[in-house]
Amino acid sequence: MWVALSYACWAISVVLALWMLYDWFKVDTTYSEDVLTSSREGELEAASEKHRI
Amino acid sequence: MTAVESTTQGERVSLLRVLGPAHVWALGVGIVLVGEFTGWNFSADKGGALAALIVCWVVGLLYTSVAMIDSEVTSTVAAAGGQYAQAKHIVGPLMAFNVALFLVFAYTMLEVSDAILLGDTIVAKAGVEGLTHNPFIAATIVTLAWLNYRGVLMTLNVNFVITAIAYVSIVILFFSVSPWTQGAVLKLNELVTPGNALPYGWIGVIAAFQFGIWYYLGIEGTTQAAEEVRSPARSLPYGTMAGMITLLIAAAMTWYVCASLMPWEYLGITYYPLWDAGKLTGSPLLENLLFVATLLAALASANGCINDAARAWFSLGRDRYLPSWFSAVHPKYRTPYRSILFLLPIALAFAFIADLNQAITFSILSGVLQYTFMSINIMMFRKKWPLGTIRRGYTHPFHPIPAIVLFCLCVVTFFAIFLGYGSQLIAMVAFYFLISLWFHFYRYRYVRRGDQFTMPWPKPQGY
Numbered sequence: 484m485w486v487a488l489s490y491a492c493w494a495i496s497v498v499l500a501l502w503m504l505y506d507w508f509k510v511d512t513t514y515s516e517d518v519l520t521s522s523r524e525g526e527l528e529a530a531s532e533k534h535r536i
Numbered sequence: 537m538t539a540v541e542s543t544t545q546g547e548r549v550s551l552l553r554v555l556g557p558a559h560v561w562a563l564g565v566g567i568v569l570v571g572e573f574t575g576w577n578f579s580a581d582k583g584g585a586l587a588a589l590i591v592c593w594v595v596g597l598l599y600t601s602v603a604m605i606d607s608e609v610t611s612t613v614a615a616a617g618g619q620y621a622q623a624k625h626i627v628g629p630l631m632a633f634n635v636a637l638f639l640v641f642a643y644t645m646l647e648v649s650d651a652i653l654l655g656d657t658i659v660a661k662a663g664v665e666g667l668t669h670n671p672f673i674a675a676t677i678v679t680l681a682w683l684n685y686r687g688v689l690m691t692l693n694v695n696f697v698i699t700a701i702a703y704v705s706i707v708i709l710f711f712s713v714s715p716w717t718q719g720a721v722l723k724l725n726e727l728v729t730p731g732n733a734l735p736y737g738w739i740g741v742i743a744a745f746q747f748g749i750w751y752y753l754g755i756e757g758t759t760q761a762a763e764e765v766r767s768p769a770r771s772l773p774y775g776t777m778a779g780m781i782t783l784l785i786a787a788a789m790t791w792y793v794c795a796s797l798m799p800w801e802y803l804g805i806t807y808y809p810l811w812d813a814g815k816l817t818g819s820p821l822l823e824n825l826l827f828v829a830t831l832l833a834a835l836a837s838a839n840g841c842i843n844d845a846a847r848a849w850f851s852l853g854r855d856r857y858l859p860s861w862f863s864a865v866h867p868k869y870r871t872p873y874r875s876i877l878f879l880l881p882i883a884l885a886f887a888f889i890a891d892l893n894q895a896i897t898f899s900i901l902s903g904v905l906q907y908t909f910m911s912i913n914i915m916m917f918r919k920k921w922p923l924g925t926i927r928r929g930y931t932h933p934f935h936p937i938p939a940i941v942l943f944c945l946c947v948v949t950f951f952a953i954f955l956g957y958g959s960q961l962i963a964m965v966a967f968y969f970l971i972s973l974w975f976h977f978y979r980y981r982y983v984r985r986g987d988q989f990t991m992p993w994p995k996p997q998g999y
Binding site: 485486489490492493495496499500502503504506507510514516518519520521522523524 | 548658672867
């Protein structure tokens with residue numbers, strides 16, 4: 484049983500790794516680099532939490 | 537409107553604010569709790585069972601200081617990257633770069649240690665000739681990376697459940713051995729005597745600090761969720777302090793049960809103190825429960841570590857301290873997917889080639905370097921922006937006593953690490969020195985200097 488489980492672990496690892504690589508390729512070819520890297524630190528704090536004392 | 541639709545209309549793609557205090561607790565306690573299942577007990581090998589208890593409380597003081605200081609600064613600097621963002625705003629870019637590397641190393645090496653522990657535990661349970669830990673390590677790291685890739689809410693919901701099960705298993709073990717009665721199951725009086733309580737004297741207690749760190753290592757990881765919690769000023773202090781209280785109780789129960797069931801000579805060398813404690817009770821149910829709990833604690837810790845290391849790496853990319861390519865956010869899942877994928881093969885490589893002791897030592901070293909920074913950071917924070925000049929979600933009491941206590945305990949811990957792993961300590965400090973030179977003389981030219989400071993604060997006092 485344990486040996487079978489070890490083979491199942493290899494299989495799960497390969498399948499999930501391939502899925503992530505496929506999704507990475509799909510996202511990077513669908514969206515522009517400007518959109519993907521558009522996150523900015525502190526945006527929400529500045530916009531919605533109005534820093535007041 | 538969905539995340540994908542919003543991007544098409546020109547809005548920015550950022551991390552999602554979907555987490556609450558329970559997720560913060562799950563992140564912090566999830567990373568740490570594995571230390572009760574293995575790691576802390578090596579302090580008994582350094583100084584005996586009583587030394588393991590002394591460091592449990594003294595290192596608990598160190599981490600309580602960490603939690604209080606972190607809660608104050610993070611409830612004010614609520615950004616992904618946690619201590620990195622704090623260092624950037626309070627100390628400066630070079631310190632921030634180093635702190636981010638401390639974070640990435642500490643969490644990645646801890647993730648590696650967790651995966652090795654999980655693989656070794658399964659192999660030990662199976663007892664099958666020729667079975668290696670490699671497939672279990674690979675499945676752990678890749679599956680958890682996939683979970684992190686798919687979204688932070690599910691990742692930390694899973695962490696909450698498995699951490700809670702692992703924690704409850706310690707409570708069940710504690711009450712199953714009649715802790716109020718000595719002699720029935722527990723034999724603390726016989727196992728810890730005045731003659732063997734501190735076999736190496738007080739220098740053994742100092743040496744035990746190195747592994748006493750494992751009782752609480754990683755609780756500061758809660759701050760990495762700062763950009764994804766709905767109300768950082770409330771959730772972060774609440775989740776972090778609740779996590780610290782939870783861990784103090786778990787550490788005390790763990791020491792009491794294990795020291796009452798095993799002689800210190802064995803306790804100090806076993807890799808599975810709680811699983812062994814379950815076996816020693818003679819109950820197959822407890823034995824299996826503690827086996828499963830060991831696996832779940834390792835999973836929860838690795839899961840939280842992937843989350844935190846990826847956010848620290850992502851933050852470095854966002855400020856161009858590293859190529860901005862790393863700062864990409866997945867438009868659908870809203871996770872730092874490139875950082876998660878970049879760190880995945882690094883963790884796998886270390887897990888396949890490194891041994892558990894080396895990985896743990898590198899993690900602890902990076903962690904203690906980070907805590908030393910935090911003691912200096914809070915002093916500068918209070919000096920530059922005294923109380924009343926900016927809004928704080930939480931204000932820690934008795935300043936500057938926690939900062940001084942934290943600094944002193946870090947010095948003791950460095951000495952303890954030097955006693956056991958002096959060459960690794962020197963190599964690591966040399967590495968950070970060289971990488972700092974690279975950052976100062978080469979990389980910093982690519983940083984947009986004005987853009988990196990994002991907090992809408994008044995000018996610091998004295999500037």
